[in-house]
Amino acid sequence: MNVLILQASPRANGNTTWMAEAEAPIQRMYCVNAPAKVKKMALLVSSYSPGVYDGATAEFRDICNYWKAENMGVVTAKIDEQKTEETKQKVAALAGKL
Numbered sequence: 615m616n617v618l619i620l621q622a623s624p625r626a627n628g629n630t631t632w633m634a635e636a637e638a639p640i641q642r643m644y645c646v647n648a649p650a651k652v653k654k655m656a657l658l659v660s661s662y663s664p665g666v667y668d669g670a671t672a673e674f675r676d677i678c679n680y681w682k683a684e685n686m687g688v689v690t691a692k693i694d695e696q697k698t699e700e701t702k703q704k705v706a707a708l709a710g711k712l
Contacts, residue, residue: 648680648681648682648683649681652681652683653683653684654683654684654686654712655674655677655678655681655683655684655685655686656685656686656687656688656689656708656709656711656712657670657671657674657687657688657689658688658689658705658708659671659688659689659690659691660690660691660692660693660696661692661693662692662693663692664692667688667690671688671690674688686708686711686712687708687711689701689704689705689708691704
């Protein structure tokens with residue numbers, strides 16, 4: 615099974631698009647169409663602020679649809695939620711689906 619897990623956070627300037635590190639490989643993959651071996655995708659997103667994930671999750675859903683990869687889910691966590699038991703359980707549940 616081939617799985618792609620993306621980890622990203624909104625940029626520090628308030629732009630809620632993907633971080634440059636996450637966006638660069640995605641842009642390079644567009645030129646070869648969909649990666650043939652990626653069948654499932656998941657997204658982990660964190661930031662210092664709550665409620666800033668709409669742009670990243672929308673782009674993630676669009677990429678899943680474009681590549682015809684199964685969207686296994688998204689886990690978001692702002693800074694004070696990152697190491698909580700609840701977030702760890704969400705990540706474990708998401709990993710369990712992969």
